[in-house]
Amino acid sequence: MRLVLIHLRVEFLVMETLVSAIANTFVFLFGACIGSFLNVVIYRIPAGLSLVHPPSRCPKCGHRLGKTENVPVLGWLWLKGRCRWCKTPISPRYPTIEAVTGIIFLFVFWQFGYTLETIGYCAFLSWLLSLSMIDFDTMTLPSSLTKSGLLLGLVFQAIIGWEKAAFSGIANQLIFGIGGAVLGIWLLEIIGYIGTLILGQQAMGDGDGKLMATIGAWLGWKYVLVGGFLACGIGSIIGGGAIILGILNKKQPMPFGPFLALGAALTLFFGNQIISAYVNLLIV
Structure with a gap:
């Protein structure tokens, strides 16, 4: 037996x-x-x-x-x-x-x-990859992609909300997504304003704010903050290194979309761990 x-x-x-x-x-x-x-x-x-x-x-x-x-x-x-x-x-x-x-x-x-999340997040990351490469090539973020990505993010939130709790779930998830989108725009405007003061020239393009709104619609207010922080940190390190090595000069523009996309992707996969590590650091 x-x-x-x-x-x-x-x-x-x-x-x-x-x-x-x-x-x-x-x-x-x-x-x-x-x-x-x-x-x-x-x-x-x-x-x-x-x-x-x-x-x-x-x-x-x-x-x-x-x-x-x-x-x-x-x-x-x-x-x-x-x-x-x-x-x-x-x-x-x-x-x-x-x-x-x-x-x-x-x-x-x-x-x-x-799960439905797998389908949705595969679509989300596909949007981010496309926008990153376009921004890298042309220093632009097409509105057709940022707007469609934002709309698709809200549709995704509605579907997830229906799966959780029917109509009440849809309402909650849409608030979650819209709140993340609005915060994403505000966050980039603040970062862009500070960057403009420091650099003496425009630090962010209009497309960056739209991309951040798209990210917020998909990930919500908490994760859009984490993604923005990671994007700024990674962008500062790479940009600063490029200037030190002579690859870029201080006045030369650098696409920020790829860093926003990378920050969002890292947050999607490791957001909970990053937030937990930060909270534990504050407690200690």
């Missing part, structure tokens, strides 16, 4: 491991596919192009990518980083974003499991 139980337990563990491996593989591949679409968003929205037409193609010769060439990550490796027809180099950033998106989706899945 004992041997039978051991055998059954081994079979269960093997099955559990197999199911977990399949789930993780699916999540990563799905994330990589979304990352492929994010590459389109990052390139086309600043250029004012349609996200749907024309289909993915080589920007040099116009060759439309085939099915095998469009496979996330593997398609770039298959082509050895060059267009199949004109041999123009294809930036390694494309497969990198695809792989990073897949990894992000895995982190969200590991943290939140089979």
Whole structure:
């Protein structure tokens, strides 16, 4: 009897491991596919192009990518980083974003499991990644993405509220999200005002406040404070280091959107631990 139980337990563990491996593989591949679409968003929205037409193609010769060439990550490796027809180099950033998106989706899945939060936060981080790369490339944060991200955040809060307590839950979660959005805008305005006084020039763009409002709509007032603090800290360290190394000068603008996105992502995954550590520090 004992041997039978051991055998059954081994079979269960093997099955559990197999199911977990399949789930993780699916999540990563799905994330990589979304990352492929994010590459389109990052390139086309600043250029004012349609996200749907024309289909993915080589920007040099116009060759439309085939099915095998469009496979996330593997398609770039298959082509050895060059267009199949004109041999123009294809930036390694494309497969990198695809792989990073897949990894992000895995982190969200590991943290939140089979829940609505996993779907919502995967979408949230996809928005943040797109906005970060656009800001890095163009020093702009398109309103179409910040506004749609804010709206989607409030829809997400309403869905989570309904799951918790029907109509009363929706009201509570919407207040939570709207409060976070408003605080996010105020927080960036204060930081921008102080930064302008210190630097003697405009420290924040209008898009940064909209992005912070989007983050607040998704994470709420408490986490938007933590995310803002982390963004300022990381941005100050990297910006200061770049100035010391001569990579930037004091008057040269630096995109702040990627730091806001990074602060929000870290807060999403480690917010409770950060707040607990801060409270314990104050008590000690």
